[in-house]
Amino acid sequence: MVQIPNTPTSADVARLAGVSRATVSYVLNNTSAVRISEPTRRRVHEAARELGYVPHAGARSLRAGHSRLVLMPAPAIPMGPLYNRFINELQWALGRLDYTVVQYGSVGLRGDEAARAWAELRPVAVLVPGAEMGPGGVQVLKRSGARAVVTLGPGRVEGAHALLMDHAAVGHCAGAHLYERGRRRIGVVLPEETALEAYSRPRLAGVRQALRGTDATVTELPLAYTEEAAARLAARWRESGLDAVFAYNDEYAMLLMRALQDEGARVPRDVALVGADDLMLGRLLRPRLSTVHIELPSGRDLAELVDRAVRDPGGEPEVRKVLGASVVPRESS
Amino acid sequence: MVQIPNTPTSADVARLAGVSRATVSYVLNNTSAVRISEPTRRRVHEAARELGYVPHAGARSLRAGHSRLVLMPAPAIPMGPLYNRFINELQWALGRLDYTVVQYGSVGLRGDEAARAWAELRPVAVLVPGAEMGPGGVQVLKRSGARAVVTLGPGRVEGAHALLMDHAAVGHCAGAHLYERGRRRIGVVLPEETALEAYSRPRLAGVRQALRGTDATVTELPLAYTEEAAARLAARWRESGLDAVFAYNDEYAMLLMRALQDEGARVPRDVALVGADDLMLGRLLRPRLSTVHIELPSGRDLAELVDRAVRDPGGEPEVRKVLGASVVPRESS
DNA sequence: TTGAAAGCGTTACCAG
DNA sequence: CTGGTAACGCTTTCAA
Numbered sequence: 001m002v003q004i005p006n007t008p009t010s011a012d013v014a015r016l017a018g019v020s021r022a023t024v025s026y027v028l029n030n031t032s033a034v035r036i037s038e039p040t041r042r043r044v045h046e047a048a049r050e051l052g053y054v055p056h057a058g059a060r061s062l063r064a065g066h067s068r069l070v071l072m073p074a075p076a077i078p079m080g081p082l083y084n085r086f087i088n089e090l091q092w093a094l095g096r097l098d099y100t101v102v103q104y105g106s107v108g109l110r111g112d113e114a115a116r117a118w119a120e121l122r123p124v125a126v127l128v129p130g131a132e133m134g135p136g137g138v139q140v141l142k143r144s145g146a147r148a149v150v151t152l153g154p155g156r157v158e159g160a161h162a163l164l165m166d167h168a169a170v171g172h173c174a175g176a177h178l179y180e181r182g183r184r185r186i187g188v189v190l191p192e193e194t195a196l197e198a199y200s201r202p203r204l205a206g207v208r209q210a211l212r213g214t215d216a217t218v219t220e221l222p223l224a225y226t227e228e229a230a231a232r233l234a235a236r237w238r239e240s241g242l243d244a245v246f247a248y249n250d251e252y253a254m255l256l257m258r259a260l261q262d263e264g265a266r267v268p269r270d271v272a273l274v275g276a277d278d279l280m281l282g283r284l285l286r287p288r289l290s291t292v293h294i295e296l297p298s299g300r301d302l303a304e305l306v307d308r309a310v311r312d313p314g315g316e317p318e319v320r321k322v323l324g325a326s327v328v329p330r331e332s333s
Numbered sequence: 334m335v336q337i338p339n340t341p342t343s344a345d346v347a348r349l350a351g352v353s354r355a356t357v358s359y360v361l362n363n364t365s366a367v368r369i370s371e372p373t374r375r376r377v378h379e380a381a382r383e384l385g386y387v388p389h390a391g392a393r394s395l396r397a398g399h400s401r402l403v404l405m406p407a408p409a410i411p412m413g414p415l416y417n418r419f420i421n422e423l424q425w426a427l428g429r430l431d432y433t434v435v436q437y438g439s440v441g442l443r444g445d446e447a448a449r450a451w452a453e454l455r456p457v458a459v460l461v462p463g464a465e466m467g468p469g470g471v472q473v474l475k476r477s478g479a480r481a482v483v484t485l486g487p488g489r490v491e492g493a494h495a496l497l498m499d500h501a502a503v504g505h506c507a508g509a510h511l512y513e514r515g516r517r518r519i520g521v522v523l524p525e526e527t528a529l530e531a532y533s534r535p536r537l538a539g540v541r542q543a544l545r546g547t548d549a550t551v552t553e554l555p556l557a558y559t560e561e562a563a564a565r566l567a568a569r570w571r572e573s574g575l576d577a578v579f580a581y582n583d584e585y586a587m588l589l590m591r592a593l594q595d596e597g598a599r600v601p602r603d604v605a606l607v608g609a610d611d612l613m614l615g616r617l618l619r620p621r622l623s624t625v626h627i628e629l630p631s632g633r634d635l636a637e638l639v640d641r642a643v644r645d646p647g648g649e650p651e652v653r654k655v656l657g658a659s660v661v662p663r664e665s666s
Numbered sequence: 667t668t669g670a671a672a673g674c675g676t677t678a679c680c681a682g
Numbered sequence: 683c684t685g686g687t688a689a690c691g692c693t694t695t696c697a698a
Contacts, residue, residue: 007455007478009675020685025677033678035683054477057453058391058400059675062690067391074436078417088409091438100450103407103436105424117433120390122340144387145340227616251614258617281584281614283560284591342691353669358693366694370667392691395674 008051017047024048028055057100061122066145070094070306071123073114074103075130077195080249080277082296089299090127097307099124112136119144125306126150131198133157148309150302154202156319161309163297165323167199171206173292174246174274175218177327183244183272184216189252192224200248203276207246221245223252227259234259243271244333250275250282250291257285257332272333287331295324341384350380357381361388390433394455399478403427403639404456406447407436408463410528413582413610415629422632423460430640432457445469452477458639459483464531466490481642483635487535489652494642496630498656500532504539506625507579507607508551510660516577516605517549522585525557533581536609540579554578556585560592567592576604577666583608583615583624590618590665605666620664628657 010028014021019040026034027044036044047053061067072087091101104121106114115137118126125148126141135158138149142159149160156162171188178186188207190200208218219242223229237260247253253275257267265271267287275282275291282289297320305318343361347354352373359367360377380386394400405420424434437454439447448470451459458481459474468491471482475492482493489495504521511519521540523533541551552575556562570593580586586608590600598604600620608615608624615622630653638651 007476007675010677011675021675022677022685022687023683026684029677031677037683040684052473052476054449054452054473056395056455056675058395058455059690060677062389062391062395062674062692063676063678065690076421078411078414081411084411088438088440092440095438095441100453101438103438105421105428105434105436107421107425108428116387119387120433122389122391140385140387143340143385225613227613254614254617280558280560281587284587343693344691354692355670355694356668359668362693364693368667373667389691392674393693395676395690396692396694398674 007056008053010053010055012051013044013047013053016051017043019044066147067122067124068099069121069123070099070101070125070127071118071121072101072103072127073106073118073129073132076107077193079129080279082277082294086296086299090302091299093300093303094306097303099306106132112140115140119146122146124148125310127152127302127306128160129153131155133160135159147313148306150306150309154198156317159317161305161317162319163302163305164319164321165296166321167202167323168206168209169323169325170276170292170294171203171208171246172210173206173325173327174203174276175207175210177290177329178244178246178272178274178333179211179214179216181244181272181333184214185219185242185244186211186216187219187221187240187242187245189221189223189245189247189256191248191252192222192229196248203246203248223256225252225255227255230255230259231262234263234265237263237265237271244273245271246274246276248275249277250279250289251277253289253291253332254282254285257289268332274327274333278328283330285332290330290333291328293326293328295326297322341386343386343388345384346377346380346386349384350376352377399480400455400457401432402454402456403432403434403458403460404451404454405434405436405460406439406451406462406465409440410526412462413612415610415627419629419632423635424632426633426636427639430636432639439465445473448473452479457481458643460485460635460639461493462486464488466493468492480646481639483639483642487531489650492650494638494650495652496635496638497652497654498629499654500535500656501539501542502656502658503609503625503627504536504541504579505543506539506658506660507536507609508540508543510623510662511577511579511605511607511666512544512547512549514577514605514666517547518552518575518577519544519549520552520554520573520575520578522554522556522578522580522589524581524585525555525562529581536579536581556589558585558588560588563588563592564595567596567598570596570598570604577606578604579607579609581608582610583612583622584610586622586624586665587615587618590622601665607660607666611661616663618665623663623666624661626659626661628659630655 010024014024094101127150129152131153138159152163188204278291278293343357347357427434460483462485464486471492485496521537611624611626
């Protein structure tokens with residue numbers, strides 16, 4: 001007998017086990033309201049295994065009126081090992097709570113167009129990193145059944161829970177640290193990649209805030225992530241008169257440190273340098289790179305927040321500050 | 334009149350527009366087989382916009398018998414900027430072909446258990462990076478309606494298309510290069526993180542293959558990604574008698590180079606060093622780090638392969654070698 | 667050109 | 683304890 005490779009349904013399982021579809025559902029979902037005899041259970045499980053039966057998530061959520069799907073737009077730019085660990089932890093924790101976590105590539109869609117695409121999947125919750133969603137988007141998602149929308153980013157959005165990742169704190173740390181070290185003419189590297197502006201602007205603002213009311217000055221230093229750009233920036237060094245730089249993150253800091261050293265600048269004597277993200281590689285430079293260590297929330301905590309929000313969709317949107325920043329002084333500052 | 338925030342269905346749109354559900358479907362899907370009057374189309378679109386109607390992907394695919402969902406398990410470990418760009422390009426290209434691409438966190442599931450979880454979403458195609466899926470998994474996916482399963486990894490799996498990313502080629506390059514440079518006692522760094530074994534083993538094998546039949550020797554150098562581990566390895570340097578190292582990738586190479594230099598070893602005079610991945614940061618070291626540049630396939634090509642496979646599910650599984658590797662000699666070798 | 671109805675795979679209710 | 687049945691939202695014949 002040739003197996004037709006049609007997708008087996010619960011009806012097929014029922015037929016093979018000699019029971020009704022309802023019974024199959026009861027057995028496979030361990031429905032506690034109904035008691036099924038042990039032999040029957042065994043027959044059903046056996047049949048399901050034999051056919052390679054896999055339930056149809058779409059049909060299930062159609063029937064149930066809601067899914068267990070948690071949608072998380074994938075950030076277009078790689079966010080570094082730290083953020084990656086956070087995401088993995090979150091996925092794991094949500095998995096433990098029996099949610100299905102899925103990352104949706106948001107490339108090419110923008111604004112509320114993206115929200116509509118996501119809404120088609122009828123997620124029960126949506127986690128939005130960055131600042132790419134407006135109130136309209138939240139509206140669309142909630143209207144289509146999302147019981148919780150959580151933003152992970154610099155600001156809050158009407159109707160959504162917010163995990164405030166205030167990158168100004170990162171800049172603030174760095175600025176205060178450099179001031180303490182006696183630096184007064186401070187440059188701040190701004191990556192030219194526009195996708196990073198959502199983070200670089202707040203970090204710059206943080207530096208400014210830390211130095212407000214002091215005699216220190218802040219200079220913006222736009223920089224593309226290439227050796228040539230770094231060399232050009234370093235060449236203008238002496239005339240700029242800066243005595244310190246906060247370099248957005250460790251990668252830009254490493255790039256700039258090299259270029260400065262090639263120009264003959266002594267780090268930290270002539271110019272202090274601070275990065276951010278606490279990458280392993282920063283420790284390999286000579287001098288070792290000072291950096292701002294960033295603390296993300298634990299994935300378990302966020303998973304709990306999501307779960308609570310899903311269970312109580314009416315509750316007030318929760319707003320929580322979650323980004324910890326602290327200077328790790330090493331040798332470059 | 335208070336809007337009940339129930340998610341609007343096509344029936345609601347039909348009611349508001351004063352037409353039948355069928356008409357709504359025709360209009361919103363631009364069905365060419367049926368001609369709908371312009372005023373009606375307008376009324377339907379208007380009603381849909383007003384209600385914020387978003388179609389239910391699950392219901393649609395239930396009816397259609399298949400989805401437009403392409404599933405891609407997200408690798409548990411960050412794969413670097415190169416791989417990231419490849420993924421983004423792929424998503425964009427598949428999006429152009431009207432597929433919905435989704436990354437499924439595979440954390441905590443393993444083997445065919447994962448395949449079953451994926452199958453619940455009834456994807457029309459599955460792209461599996463790494464070597465985590467066996468023939469059983471492919472079977473499960475195909476049985477549940479997947480028209481194409483494509484593996485991106487070192488080997489091929491029965492029943493699946495394969496984009497062979499032969500990391501032995503990376504090691505081969507490096508080995509041949511070091512031999513050409515006159516090195517004969519060659520160490521190969523093997524990261525201790527087990528998740529990387531799928532790549533480090535083939536790279537080691539490639540080095541071995543490049544040196545087979547020569548007078549050169551190959552020594553395995555297990556190394557954890559910490560400064561201490563690197564220092565320990567470097568301390569055993571003199572006695573080991575090695576004159577070259579292929580360091581798995583640029584990050585491990587940078588770590589080791591630093592440790593070796595701190596031990597007083599001169600690079601490349603005493604020991605040549607080659608990394609892989611061609612990271613920007615490798616250029617910042619002194620000496621500049623030699624590396625193996627890896628060329629991934631274009632996302633557009635893969636998107637086309639997927640599309641073809643979906644349209645012709647019966648076709649022979651396609652097997653294609655797609656990983657280009659070439660040495661970028663700089664100053665460390 | 668439009669409408670009625672069937673059916674995709676599930677599960678929950680209600681009879682037996 | 684088990685089975686029939688209806689309903690979830692959508693598309694697609696078929697009939698008007």
